[in-house]
Amino acid sequence: MSEGNPHFLYFSVFLQTFSLKYCPIYMDFGTKLIDEQRLILKIIAGDKNLFSELYNRYKRKLMLTCLRYIPERGLAEDALQESFIAIYKDLEKFDESKGKFITWATRITINKCLKKFRKKSVFSKMDSLLEIKYKFQVRSAAVDNLSLKDLASLINTLPRGYRVVFNMYVVDGFTHKEIAEKLNVSESTSKTQLMRAKRLLKKIIKEEDYSLMESYA
Amino acid sequence: MPNIFDHIKKAFHKPPLANEDWLEPSDQILSNIKAAIGDVDKKNRSPIVFYFLISLLVGSTLVLIFFNPIHQKNLTENQTQYEEIELSKTEANETSQTNAEFDKDSNSYLSVSNTPQIVDADIESKDKIQMANKVAIEKNLIRGGKQNLDFINGSYKLKINNQDTITSSQSSTDHNDYTQSADIIYIENEQISQHAAFNISITSNLETPINEAWNLTAELIPAVSINKLVKEEFIFPTLQVNKLSNLNIQSITPHFYIEAGVGVTFWNFRMNDDYKILVEPANFKKTGGVGYVTSIAVGKNLNPRFSLSLNGNYESIEFSSEHNSAIVYDNNLNQQTENITMATPLGLVNNQVALSRTADNSSDHTNLLVDLENEHQLTAVEFSANANISLVKNNKFSLIVSPGFGVQQILSTENKLTSLNTHNADIHDGGSLIEGSFENVKSINPFTSMQISAQRDLSDHWQISLRLGSSYQLSHIQETQDLKTNVIRYNTQLVLRRNF
Numbered sequence: 001m002s003e004g005n006p007h008f009l010y011f012s013v014f015l016q017t018f019s020l021k022y023c024p025i026y027m028d029f030g031t032k033l034i035d036e037q038r039l040i041l042k043i044i045a046g047d048k049n050l051f052s053e054l055y056n057r058y059k060r061k062l063m064l065t066c067l068r069y070i071p072e073r074g075l076a077e078d079a080l081q082e083s084f085i086a087i088y089k090d091l092e093k094f095d096e097s098k099g100k101f102i103t104w105a106t107r108i109t110i111n112k113c114l115k116k117f118r119k120k121s122v123f124s125k126m127d128s129l130l131e132i133k134y135k136f137q138v139r140s141a142a143v144d145n146l147s148l149k150d151l152a153s154l155i156n157t158l159p160r161g162y163r164v165v166f167n168m169y170v171v172d173g174f175t176h177k178e179i180a181e182k183l184n185v186s187e188s189t190s191k192t193q194l195m196r197a198k199r200l201l202k203k204i205i206k207e208e209d210y211s212l213m214e215s216y217a
Numbered sequence: 218m219p220n221i222f223d224h225i226k227k228a229f230h231k232p233p234l235a236n237e238d239w240l241e242p243s244d245q246i247l248s249n250i251k252a253a254i255g256d257v258d259k260k261n262r263s264p265i266v267f268y269f270l271i272s273l274l275v276g277s278t279l280v281l282i283f284f285n286p287i288h289q290k291n292l293t294e295n296q297t298q299y300e301e302i303e304l305s306k307t308e309a310n311e312t313s314q315t316n317a318e319f320d321k322d323s324n325s326y327l328s329v330s331n332t333p334q335i336v337d338a339d340i341e342s343k344d345k346i347q348m349a350n351k352v353a354i355e356k357n358l359i360r361g362g363k364q365n366l367d368f369i370n371g372s373y374k375l376k377i378n379n380q381d382t383i384t385s386s387q388s389s390t391d392h393n394d395y396t397q398s399a400d401i402i403y404i405e406n407e408q409i410s411q412h413a414a415f416n417i418s419i420t421s422n423l424e425t426p427i428n429e430a431w432n433l434t435a436e437l438i439p440a441v442s443i444n445k446l447v448k449e450e451f452i453f454p455t456l457q458v459n460k461l462s463n464l465n466i467q468s469i470t471p472h473f474y475i476e477a478g479v480g481v482t483f484w485n486f487r488m489n490d491d492y493k494i495l496v497e498p499a500n501f502k503k504t505g506g507v508g509y510v511t512s513i514a515v516g517k518n519l520n521p522r523f524s525l526s527l528n529g530n531y532e533s534i535e536f537s538s539e540h541n542s543a544i545v546y547d548n549n550l551n552q553q554t555e556n557i558t559m560a561t562p563l564g565l566v567n568n569q570v571a572l573s574r575t576a577d578n579s580s581d582h583t584n585l586l587v588d589l590e591n592e593h594q595l596t597a598v599e600f601s602a603n604a605n606i607s608l609v610k611n612n613k614f615s616l617i618v619s620p621g622f623g624v625q626q627i628l629s630t631e632n633k634l635t636s637l638n639t640h641n642a643d644i645h646d647g648g649s650l651i652e653g654s655f656e657n658v659k660s661i662n663p664f665t666s667m668q669i670s671a672q673r674d675l676s677d678h679w680q681i682s683l684r685l686g687s688s689y690q691l692s693h694i695q696e697t698q699d700l701k702t703n704v705i706r707y708n709t710q711l712v713l714r715r716n717f
Contacts, residue, residue: 048254055247060240064229067240072497075490081246081253088254117491117699148232149239151225160494170222171229198222205221 036101044092055084058102062109064152068167069113071156079116083109110172114182117160157204162197169194274620473717474524476514478684480710482532483507484595486562492700496560499540503562506595508534510708514603522607528621530599532708537635538562539590544570544639546585548578552647559589562702564657564695566591566632571647578643585644590636599625599688601666613674617682621666625690630655655695662704663691670712680714 036057043050062083066076086108094104146154155163164183168174169190174182179190234240484506488496509532516526538561546553552573559566572585601623609616632654637646665688672682686708693701 048251051254052247052251055250059242059246060234060237063240063242064232064234064237068229070494072494075494077242077246080242081249084246084250085253088250117494146228148228148234148237151228155225157498159498171226202221 037096040091040094040101043088051084051088054087058105059084061102062105064148065106065109065172066113067152068155068171069110069164070116075116076113079109079112082115083112086112106172110168111182114164117164154201154204158197158200161193162200165190165193166197166201472518474516474518474714475717476512476516476526476528476712476714478510478512478514478710478712480510480512480684480708481507482510482534482706482708484534484536485705485707486536486694487703487705488562489699489701489703492702495700496540499542499560501538501540501560503538504536506534506536506593508532510710512710512712516605522610524605526603526605526619528599528601528603528623530601531596532599532706533594533596535592535594536562537590537592539588539636541586541588544572544585544587546572546574546583546644548574548580548582550574557589559591561591561593561632561655563593563595563630563655564697564700564702566655568634570634570637572639572644573647574644576643583641583644585639585641588636588638588640589634592633592635594629594631594633596628597625598628599623599664601664603666603668605670615670615672617668617670617672619666619668619670619686621668623664623666623688625662625664625688627658627660627662627694630658657697658695659692662694664688664706665691672714678716680716682712682714684708684710684712686710 039050039054043054059080063076063080066079066083067073070076070079083105087105090108094101098104155166158166165179168179168182169176176187176190176194179185180187183190486503486505510530512528512530514526514528516524518524538559540560542557542559544555544557552571554569554571557568557570559568570587570589572587601621603619603621605617605619607615607617639645666686668684668686670682670684672680674680688706688708690704690706694704695702
């Protein structure tokens with residue numbers, strides 16, 4: 001019975017669930033990772049109330065992800081809500097051997113954010129027409145001294161198509177091939193959008209008089 | 218060498234979030250999540266409830282139209298200005314009581330009981346019944362040259378709840394109308410009260426054999442309708458006389474009506490999320506459309522509580538929008554023309570704006586963030602069919618709901634650039650005009666509507682109502698790729714109705 005076998009997975013989940021239910025003391029030992037795993041398994045076992053704990057642990061991290069993709073807060077919160085509901089529904093599918101929970105949850109969140117824009121409108125003809133129409137109000141300071149909020153605002157000044165590709169490639173580590181598949185565009189489009197996004201970001205930073213801009217150029 | 222993008226990546230990857238309160242989602246999010254995971258099936262029920270409600274509405278409407286106890290009878294071809302309904306011949310078992318009465322009195326008469334269903338249908342007219350102390354028999358009911366029932370030449374006796382109520386001699390002495398008019402006989406009736414079920418019988422010495430002769434039935438019709446035919450003092454209910462072999466009952470409900478109205482209208486433009494996200498960085502703002510509406514309608518009463526109508530509306534509205542736009546001004550030019558795509562609630566409009574420089578500038582170019590304000594006008598006509606259901610109906614007041622369906626056509630749209638502010642003392646608006654038009658506005662849009670009217674009778678033929686209506690477009694009024702706008706319209710009208 002190999003680990004790739006789904007029966008093994010179900011059996012494993014069953015064993016862990018059984019252990020959690022009837023051997024709580026034994027399972028209370030362990031590191032933070034085990035705590036997270038234990039929390040997830042308890043939720044899978046049916047303790048819905050513990051999902052609030054999971055929510056409280058990761059809400060800010062995932063909200064930051066939502067706000068990077070969707071500047072409008074109300075819509076970002078909608079995406080966050082849908083993400084957590086999807087996380088709950090798919091929690092049994094989470095495989096810790098393949099990565100951390102937050103990585104898995106972030107991917108779900110990104111997918112929910114992308115669904116907020118339909119694939120066609122990720123690259124809108126307005127992108128080129130509404131560039132830099134938002135007056136980006138940041139203090140004159142070095143980029144590396146910018147707060148997280150300022151950095152998020154900086155990314156949000158980008159038109160949607162640029163912003164999505166920039167976030168996916170630079171921040172979230174997608175490859176151009178993955179981006180192309182997700183957004184249903186060609187890889188060259190993804191590369192072009194990324195190049196324009198970077199160019200535009202540099203321009204914005206320069207116009208806003210970032211003192212360390214030259215060192216980054 | 219450090220890279221700005223690496224810095225951004227690191228900043229977002231393992232940020233300390235404990236002090237980042239701006240990332241705190243609203244409390245409602247967790248409540249919504251709990252509700253969703255608590256009952257996953259809850260979402261799936263909503264369409265079922267929706268379809269159930271729609272089915273209920275459609276079913277109720279069909280029942281009202283086709284199974285109304287008064288109007289399930291077939292219409293005769295002899296329709297004059299009044300509705301005439303043909304009844305089937307009375308079955309023997311239904312007239313057994315009548316025959317018994319006939320044998321006993323050895324007179325020609327017929328007894329008819331009004332059906333409880335009919336009474337129930339207008340049970341809210343109790344007050345009217347209680348007020349009534351007169352009942353009229355309209356003897357000349359059969360129109361179109363058909364036979365008349367001549368009470369004047371024969372003696373008769375009317376019974377209500379098996380009590381003698383009046384005879385022809387009493388009637389002739391008590392009521393001048395009886396002698397003066399052959400059409401109407403008034404009968405004193407203290408017994409008619411709010412009690413629903415009562416029997417009315419008429420005894421006559423007419424030579425015509427009763428089992429082939431006349432049938433007297435009572436039909437409960439709102440007083441407001443009766444007034445239209447008889448006279449002001451005549452109150453509810455009316456008795457109608459029919460011949461068994463060729464029965465025609467006159468319904469006093471007005472058959473047709475026309476309406477005219479005028480009021481104000483408000484259009485709420487609802488841009489989809491894609492559109493809102495797109496224009497949000499440009500600080501886009503818009504107002505709803507405000508204007509006037511005029512309407513006309515023709516309708517047909519199918520019964521006192523239900524009618525169908527065809528409506529035509531004309532609407533004219535104005536609304537505005539504004540956003541900013543980045544322009545790089547070439548300082549080598551005294552005047553520069555710039556192509557700008559403007560965002561409006563009704564889609565994108567391509568335009569040219571002219572900017573002129575009034576002072577020298579040493580730099581090659583000037584970055585401008587220009588504020589643009591636009592005004593728009595729109596006119597439209599719409600045609601709709603409505604089902605009008607009277608929820609409340611008493612003496613002179615009715616509360617009517619009218620679900621409907623229709624089609625709207627946009628007649629014209631107009632744009633005007635009202636303001637261009639460069640926020641730069643040296644560069645000004647050089648006489649810009651909007652040259653583009655709404656290219657992606659759909660000219661024809663289906664919609665559903667719901668109206669509620671508070672209606673009051675002014676006279677026999679005239680009614681006035683205050684009408685609140687809302688319409689929901691079933692298609693997007695504009696669609697530019699994934700940028701879409703829908704419209705919900707609200708209007709308030711004062712409507713005058715003439716009945717025929």
